């Protein structure tokens with residue numbers, strides 16, 4: 001089972017049930033272990049198969065037809081959070097009055113986990129005092145209500161009552177779980193492949209797309225970290241407050257070093273060039289001159305430099321894209337560069353690494369651990385890497401600075417600032 005939060009996703013019978021499919025997918029992408037529970041009404045709008053294919057567990061629909069004689073207590077007790085999207089007026093009434101008609105309402109009564117309800121209905125129903133009183137009762141009991149939005153409703157009329165946007169729902173689910181595990185952590189993430197100029201139009205580059213690094217930055221921000229993303233890629237990075245665009249290894253080096261001193265965690269997901277042309281031609285190199293000889297010089301190994309000046313409690317995460325002997329190369333890079341974690345993948349395997357949306361990695365720890373992450377989305381891999389980071393912080397939290405002497409010890413050397 002995935003290590004992320006265990007989410008029961010209740011779906012009731014409204015036209016917005018189709019949007020719950022997107023909520024399900026996003027929860028899984030965000031690292032949650034999702035168990036869908038569909039009411040009979042929901043099954044009139046959406047199929048079980050869709051949810052079962054996207055979720056972490058097959059759909060449950062009945063109190064009685066399961067092999068488990070007490071599915072509601074198992075679901076209720078096992079959940080870290082329950083979200084009902086969409087929640088019909090009937091579900092709200094049943095929940096507010098403690099009626100347990102079916103698996104979903106029974107599960108809602110058999111839990112101590114936080115509950116998020118996302119009502120969706122026609123404006124007249126939403127505004128009805130009975131619905132509003134039921135919502136007030138639920139709110140008073142600590143249930144989180146994600147209010148509906150205005151817009152086009154089933155039937156084509158415009159009004160209030162449309163299910164909240166999936167992003168708001170997913171955010172509310174994670175907020176209900178309590179303070180995120182990377183709350184307040186200062187994190188620098190690099191992403192993409194650097195480009196080393198040969199002349200004004202040509203460069204030496206690599207095939208890194210930046211997708212994994214961006215997924216890491218976005219997931220870390222959602223888990224409460226203050227993220228600076230230093231990237232060569234122009235991909236979106238929702239939630240990341242500070243995005244620094246760079247092109248070359250030297251620019252990436254300077255951007256990382258300027259921020260490393262105050263970073264609790266640095267994740268070097270970027271594919272940084274190891275060599276760059278010694279000189280960059282001022283003008284385009286013309287073909288007529290014959291094949292040019294391009295002399296290369298090494299770039300600075302950013303991760304190794306960080307490793308040499310690592311301050312107490314700082315966590316360094318490296319990556320290794322390999323085509324042979326993954327474990328051997330990964331272990332030696334981990335040690336040589338002074339990283340705490342090294343994420344290794346075999347980029348020659350199908351559907352992993354560069355340009356793909358999926359990845360399959362092994363996370364090596366300086367403590368000798370090796371955690372395989374089977375093929376999943378890059379968002380899923382990001383969550384697993386952040387689980388490992390959060391685990392390290394839990395087991396060796398950064399030192400408390402109680403007196404100026406200790407402060408002096410944790411101040412990084414000058415060249416790193």
Ligand code: CTP
Nearest residue numbers: 268270272273299300301302303318319320321
């Ligand atoms: N790295 C870095 N600076 C460089 C080169 C690499 O910080 N100039 C980082 C990468 O971001 C990655 C890790 O080092 O986190 C490993 O990169 P990789 O290219 O796999 O390793 P190299 O040391 O370049 O070794 P090799 O090319 O021989 O595999």
